[in-house]
Amino acid sequence: MALIKSVRGFTPEIGENCYLADNATIIGDVVIGKDCSIWFNAVLRGDVNSIRIGDRVNIQDGSVLHTLYQKSVVEIGNDVSVGHNVTIHGATIKDGALIGMGSTVLDHAVVGEGAIVAAGALVLSNTIIEPGSLWAGVPAKFIKKIPEAQSKELNQKIANGYLMYASWFKEEGEEQK
Template sequence: MSTVSYWTSPDFSQATFIATNAVVIGSVTIAAEASIWYGAVVRGDVERIEIGKCTNVQDGAILHGDPGLPTILEDHVTIGHRAVIHSAHIERGTLIGIGAIILNGVRVGHSSIIGAGSVVTKDIPPFSLVVGIPARIVRQLTEIEAEELIEHAQKYHKLALVHAGKGTDVGFR
């Protein structure tokens, strides 16, 4: 894992797993059971970033922000591979799909799915399935689907334990 000494060092003590080639710098708070995967960039150099409990930031994802607009990921959030979250607030139990982009000032409501490759420029209400460029809501998620999003984040926590050398249950079998 790479850090830059100009900024305050983030506290990694509660995180389950931070990949050795992840870059995490500046004002970054990482809660228990969170994981930051290979090649991810979490740049709290301009504005703070908060990563909630049992949240996973997958391979190649980028988290950053502009002054006055923090990036906040609540608990049980999944940020898919190569997704970009820039000065946005992602509520609990949400999945951001592979390569999706969430832009400045957007708030994604809890228990939502942002489809792969989507570009989100406006707030999204809870329980939304969102796709496209620009992103649009295609339907509401059910309570069962919302529970599955929490379970998905928990599976990633188990996988993170394996990568950290602290477990053997891959979680996805």
């Protein structure tokens, strides 16, 4: 069963039809929309500030979401995929974005709608990633614009895949809200 823990008077709120892996950890001021999946070893630590997650978001294995006390929050829109072992610290991720495996997005960065952060990228604090663009590298830099249809198709395919994967675990009786 996932660890859902209250802290400082805040109790996580989990939307309908969400899958929470057995060892996912969700702490404090965290609000998760509907049809989301929080995978194995993911940690959403809303102990020092808020984390807000939209609908149909998947936070994949080993990812960590955290903030700065009284200085930054995490805001994730709808239909976002956060790859394995990603760190999002006090950043905003807009609708339909894809955050690649092993990447890091730091405080006050904004990842625009339908944008892609490549695997292993380091998005520095205060970086603004334009909608529909691909960024990669350490530190992350603009690579190219992605045609809107291509970005939407790729990101939606991954998001829909994770809805399907979550359903497999629900059928086995794993934790769901």
